[in-house]
Amino acid sequence: MAENKIEKTSILRSVRSLLNERFYVPKYQRGYRWTKKQVEDLLKDIDRFTPSNDEGKNSWYCLQPLVVKQQDGQLRLIDGQQRLTTIKLILTYLNTRFPDDERVDIFSIEYETREKYGDWLQIIDDKEKAEKVIDFSHIYHSYQTIKDWMIDQKKNPNFKISNFREKLLHSCNFIWYDIEQNGQNTDKEEDVFIRLNDGKIALTNSELIKALFLNSSNFAKDKNEEEIRLRQLEISTQWDTIEQELSDNSFWDFINGKENTVRPRIEYLFDVIAQNPKNKEDKDYTFRYFSSKFEENELKNSDKSEFVKQEWENILNTYLVIKEWFKDKYYYHLIGYLLCTNYNIGDLLKEYKENDKDIFRNNLASKIKDTINCEKDKLDTLKYGDGRVRKILLLHNVITMQKQKNETARFPFSYYIELGKYDIEHIHPQNPKMPNAELREDCLKEKQKNILKADLTEKIAKFSDFSNDESFQILHEEIEEYFANGIDENVVDELSNLCLLDAHTNRSYHNDFFPDKRIKILKEDQDGTFIPICTKKVFQKYYTENPNNMTFWENNDREAYLKDIKEKMSVYLK
Numbered sequence: 001m002a003e004n005k006i007e008k009t010s011i012l013r014s015v016r017s018l019l020n021e022r023f024y025v026p027k028y029q030r031g032y033r034w035t036k037k038q039v040e041d042l043l044k045d046i047d048r049f050t051p052s053n054d055e056g057k058n059s060w061y062c063l064q065p066l067v068v069k070q071q072d073g074q075l076r077l078i079d080g081q082q083r084l085t086t087i088k089l090i091l092t093y094l095n096t097r098f099p100d101d102e103r104v105d106i107f108s109i110e111y112e113t114r115e116k117y118g119d120w121l122q123i124i125d126d127k128e129k130a131e132k133v134i135d136f137s138h139i140y141h142s143y144q145t146i147k148d149w150m151i152d153q154k155k156n157p158n159f160k161i162s163n164f165r166e167k168l169l170h171s172c173n174f175i176w177y178d179i180e181q182n183g184q185n186t187d188k189e190e191d192v193f194i195r196l197n198d199g200k201i202a203l204t205n206s207e208l209i210k211a212l213f214l215n216s217s218n219f220a221k222d223k224n225e226e227e228i229r230l231r232q233l234e235i236s237t238q239w240d241t242i243e244q245e246l247s248d249n250s251f252w253d254f255i256n257g258k259e260n261t262v263r264p265r266i267e268y269l270f271d272v273i274a275q276n277p278k279n280k281e282d283k284d285y286t287f288r289y290f291s292s293k294f295e296e297n298e299l300k301n302s303d304k305s306e307f308v309k310q311e312w313e314n315i316l317n318t319y320l321v322i323k324e325w326f327k328d329k330y331y332y333h334l335i336g337y338l339l340c341t342n343y344n345i346g347d348l349l350k351e352y353k354e355n356d357k358d359i360f361r362n363n364l365a366s367k368i369k370d371t372i373n374c375e376k377d378k379l380d381t382l383k384y385g386d387g388r389v390r391k392i393l394l395l396h397n398v399i400t401m402q403k404q405k406n407e408t409a410r411f412p413f414s415y416y417i418e419l420g421k422y423d424i425e426h427i428h429p430q431n432p433k434m435p436n437a438e439l440r441e442d443c444l445k446e447k448q449k450n451i452l453k454a455d456l457t458e459k460i461a462k463f464s465d466f467s468n469d470e471s472f473q474i475l476h477e478e479i480e481e482y483f484a485n486g487i488d489e490n491v492v493d494e495l496s497n498l499c500l501l502d503a504h505t506n507r508s509y510h511n512d513f514f515p516d517k518r519i520k521i522l523k524e525d526q527d528g529t530f531i532p533i534c535t536k537k538v539f540q541k542y543y544t545e546n547p548n549n550m551t552f553w554e555n556n557d558r559e560a561y562l563k564d565i566k567e568k569m570s571v572y573l574k
Contacts, residue, residue: 011212012291013066013176015087016169018107024074025081026189027112031135032085032142039086039145047153047164051171061167062284063087065175065208069189077109078179078189085109086142087168092121093146094165104169111135175287177211205286206267210239212294218308231305235312242266242319253414254326254336255345272346273318321352329410333402334364336413337395341371368395368572376573379566384493390424392565393500397532399568415530425501427538428484428514428553430492437467447479450515450551456482480513487555495565496558499535514539514553 049061067079077084088106095103114135123130123140130140153159179189213235219228246252246265255268262268267286270276274289282288290311297307322345325331339345352360371391374382382389394416401411416422448460456478465471491497505524512520518539525531541547543560566573 011176011208011215011294012060012173014060014170015063015091015172015174018174019105021107022074023068023077023081023084023107023109025077025109025111029077029081031111031113032082032138034082034086034138034142036141036145038082039142040149042083042086043090043146043149046168046172047159049167049171051167060171060173062288063172063174065177067177067179069179074110076189080174081109084174085139087172089124089139089143090146090168092124093143093150094161094168097150097161098165175208175284177208204264204267205284206264206270208284208287209270209290210236212290213308213312219305238312238316239266242269245323250412250414251323251326253417254332254339255322256339256417269315269319269322272349273315275346318349321349329402329407330361333398333411334368336411337398338364338367338371340394340413340416341391343367343371365571369574371395372569372572374573376566376570379495379562379573382495384424384426384430384498389495389498390422390500392495392569393424393498393532393534394422395572396565396568397500397534399572400533400537403568411533412530416532422500422532423503425499425535426492427497427499427517428487428492429512429517437469441466444475446516447513450513451479451482452551453482484552487553487558491555491558494558496562497553499538500532501535502530505529505531515551518550 046061051060063083065080066077066084069076069078088109091104091106095106114133123136124143127140130136150161153161214232219231243264243266246255246269252265262271270286270290274286276286276289293311294307297304325335335348338348351363355363372388372395374388374392379392382392398411401409444460444463448457451457451460459475459478463472463475487497501521505521521531521535521539525536537543538561541550541557543564544557545560547557548554
C-alpha cells in the first residue's frame with residue numbers, strides 16, 4: 001500500500017498515516033494496562049461504525065487524542081499510548097490474515113523502561129515469556145482477546161475482515177496534538193502528562209482548535225519562518241486577550257445568561273459559532289465542526305493561509321460583536337434579559353449580522369414581547385404561579401436600570417446569575433405562619449415595635465400564655481389583620497404584591513409582615529447582598545407619591561407599583 005502523504009503537524013491523523021512513525025514512551029508513564037473489556041469495546045465500536053458523507057453525521061471514528069512531542073526523529077508519546085498499543089496489536093493480528101504482499105508495515109512503539117527486552121511483539125503468542133513482565137502479560141492477553149474476537153466474527157455473515165481493516169486504516173482518526181504547537185507552547189512534557197492523567201483531564205475542544213489554527217502547515221510555503229511565527233503570534237495574542245477579557249464575571253455572565261462552568265471560557269465562543277447543541281453526547285462536537293472546515297478546504301486545495309485568515313477573522317468578529325453588545329447600555333440590558341430567558345445567543349448573532357441596526361433593535365423588542373406574551377390591561381390579572389410573572393419582574397428591574405441616565409448604571413446580571421435561584425416574594429405575606437412556642441415571645445416583641453394601635457399593643461404586652469396554641473393563634477390573627485390594613489386576601493397573589501428576591505434572603509423571613517421585611521431587606525442591602533433595584537424601591541415606597549407610613553403595604557402602594565411596571569414595560573406588552 002502506498003503511504004498517505006500528510007503533514008506531521010496535522011490535527012487529525014488516520015491510522016494509515018501513522019504506519020511509518022516511530023513512537024517512544026518515556027519512563028514517567030506506566031506500562032500497558034488495558035483489560036479484555038476495553039479491548040473488546042474498541043473492536044466493537046470500530047466494527048459498528050459506518051462512515052457517512054451526509055452532513056451532520058460522522059465521517060470518521062474518533063480514537064481520542066495522541067499527545068506527542070517531536071524529538072530526534074521520534075515522537076515522544078505523552079498521552080494515548082494505551083489505545084495506540086491496542087491499535088498496533090489489532091494491525092499485527094490483521095497482518096496474519098493477509099498474504100505477505102498485502103500486509104502493512106506497522107509503526108513502532110519503544111518503551112524507555114523496557115529497552116532491554118527488545119521487540120515486545122515476540123511474546124504475543126508466548127504466554128510463558130509474557131508472564132515474566134507485567135506489561136507483556138497485559139499485551140499478551142490483549143492480543144489473545146483480539147484473536148478470539150476476530151475468530152468469533154466468523155459466525156457473523158456480514159463481517160468481512162478486509163472491510164474491518166479498511167475502516168480501521170482510513171476511517172479511524174486520532175486527534176493529533178503536538179504540545180509545542182509550533183513554538184507557541186513552552187509547557188514541559190512531564191507537566192502536560194500530569195495534567196492529562198491526574199484526574200484524567202482530557203484535552204479541551206478549545207486546545208485542539210487552537211492547534212488547528214496555529215499549525216504551521218496552514219501558512220504559505222514561500223513565507224519564511226519569521227513571517228509564519230509572527231502570524232502565529234498574532235493569533236495566539238488575540239486568543240489570550242479574549243480569554244483574559246472573558247475572565248470578567250460581569251462580561252461572562254452577560255454572555256451566558258445562566259451559570260456556565262465551561263473551562264476555558266473561550267470554548268463557549270466556539271460552541272456558539274459551531275451551534276453546539278446542549279444535549280449533544282459527542283463531547284468533541286465543536287472540535288469536529290472546525291476540523292471538518294479545515295478538511296473541506298484541504299480537499300479544495302485552496303490557499304490555506306487565506307482560509308485561516310478568514311476563519312480567524314470570523315471568530316474575532318463574532319467576539320467583537322458580543323463585546324460591543326456588552327459595552328452598549330441598550331444592547332446590554334435587552335440582550336442580557338433575553339439570554340436570561342434561555343434565548344439562543346447564536347440566533348441573535350445571526351440576525352445581527354444579517355440586518356441593519358434598526359431592524360435588529362425592532363426584532364429585539366418583538367422577541368421580548370414574545371417572552372412576556374401579555375396584554376397591558378391583563379397585567380392586573382396575573383397571579384403567583386403564572387410562568388410569566390418571573391420574566392415580568394426581571395424585565396421591570398432590567399428596564400429600570402436601562403432607563404437611568406447614569407451611563408454606568410447597569411443591571412448586574414452577574415449577581416443575578418451567580419447568586420442562584422431568585423424567588424418571587426410576596427410583599428404583604430401570604431398566609432403568615434404562626435411561630436413555634438419557643439419563638440413566640442420574641443416574635444411579639446418585634447411586632448409590637450411597628451404596631452400603633454394602643455389596645456393591640458396592650459394586649460400583646462399582657463400576653464404570657466405562649467404554650468397555648470389556641471389563645472396565641474387568636475392574638476396572631478388579630479396582628480395579621482392589623483398589618484393587612486384592608487388589603488383583600490384575593491389580591492395577595494397578584495402582580496402588584498410580588499417582587500424578586502434571592503432565595504436565601506426570602507426564606508429567612510418566615511412570612512414576616514411588611515415592616516419587618518423592610519428592615520431586614522435594607523439591612524441585607526447595606527451588608528452588600530444584591531437586592532434587585534425594584535425590590536428595594538418597593539420597600540422604600542419609592543413608587544408611592546407622599547407615602548403615609550412605612551408600616552403597611554396598602555392598596556395605593558400596590559396601584560402605584562403596578563402603574564410603574566406598566567409604564568416601564570409598555571412597549572413590550574401587547
